[in-house]
Amino acid sequence: MILAADVQYGDTGAQAAGVLFTDWPDAAPERTLLVHLPEVAEYVPGEFYRRELPCLLRLVEVVAVPLSAVVVDGYVTLGEDARPGLGWKLWEALGRAVPVVGVAKTAFAGTPAETEVRRGGSHSPLYVTAAGLPLADAKAQVAAMHGPHRLPTLLKQADRLARGLEAASTFGLTTAGQAGK
Structure with a gap:
């Protein structure tokens, strides 16, 4: 299964949303998930991963x-020198066993042009980075994802779930480490 993930922050906590699907061109998910985390770390400039990685x-x-x-939703590597970003930290935390693909909507300073993917006739690119998967393969997979617009259907669904604009099929509540439906 492929997991598209997004996180939305509230005043104190966060909602981590996931869309599980079988193959890159899938139009609909197998399952959607939402996890509420009542407490998250404060945002520290240059260390965003410290806030989002636990989610x-x-x-x-x-x-x-x-x-x-x-x-x-974001970068695996940052800038021309490919510094480790959120996705890289996730890839490492997963023991480098699961490829991580970053899809960002805005350019980070020094983002190489070869990360750009244009979809749906949009003049604005998506910026694709990856770990555990060659960049060319990651770009091809993102380009092949379902949807007529710049942002693929299932990535948009993950965003909507995280924002509370759509209901999930599975819920996990993080309080004392318990998960439930």
């Missing part, structure tokens, strides 16, 4: 099925 790891834990890839 993503909790979501992966709730998934409880083998993953062939994880798609994050």
Whole structure:
């Protein structure tokens, strides 16, 4: 299964949303998930991963099925020198066993042009980075994803779930480490 993940922050906590699907061109998910984390770390400039990584790891834990890839809203590597970003930290936390693909909507300073993917006739690119998967393969997979617009259907669904605009099929509540339906 492939997991598309997104996180939305509230005043104190966060909602980590996941969309599970079988193959990159799928139009509909097999399952959707939402995990509420009542407490998250404060945002520290340059260390965003410290805030978001625990949310993503909790979501992966709730998934409880083998993953062939994880798609994050953001970057795996940052800038021309490919510094480790959120996706890289996730890839390392998963023991480098599951490829992580980052799909960002805005350019990070120094983002190489070869990361750009244009979809749906949009003049604005998506920026694709990856770990555990060659960049060319990651770009091809993102380009092949379902949807007529710039942002693939299932990535948009993950965003809507995280924002509370859509209901999930599975819920996990993080309080004392328990998950439930």
